Amino acid sequence: MRTAALLSVALCALSLAGCGEQKQTGPDVSASETAPVVAPPMPAVTAVPGDAHPMAGFDTLDRDHDGRISSAEHAQAAQALFEMIDMEHDGNLSMDELKAAAPALADIDGLTPDKLMAIADADHDGKLTLAEWMAFANARFGLLDRNDDGFIDRAEWDAPHPPIPPVGK
Secondary structure, rough: HHHHHHHHHHHHHHHOOOOOOOOOOOOOOOOOOOOOOOOOOOHHHHOOHHHHHHOOHHHHOOOOOOOOOOOHHHHHHHHHHHHHHHOOOOOOOOOOHHOOHHHHHHOOOOOOHHHHHHHHHHOOOOOOHHHHHHHHHHHHHHOOOOOOOOEEHHHHHOOOOOOOOOOOO
């Protein structure tokens, strides 16, 4: 047992003996070399064509083209729009991200970034989490689904949309 331990130490010493001679991990890089090129950021949701915006209108939301928008279709579109607006990919929408997406937000009942933040920011921390965004989207769906059948039909969509109260109130 003692011989095995000594043999192990000797092998380690031999393998480390050549380590000080030459760098084995790759070429030296001088400080004067330039940084690698980084890909530009993804375009803001405003750069997405209108027909690709997931909540642009009734026909876009009605993904299965059955003449009505289900709560699932509405929720999927709301989550997709959240992900498009979340340019920092941190799971939150900041005021800057909302301002960059202002034209897309205007498609949702004429919302401005300030109005959306006032309505949906339940904990008043100045950012919207996915949970807050989805609570807003669900509240909006409930207001538009006037007959409470779980669907928004064309007549409900075309009717004047009631104002959205702050989430949680």
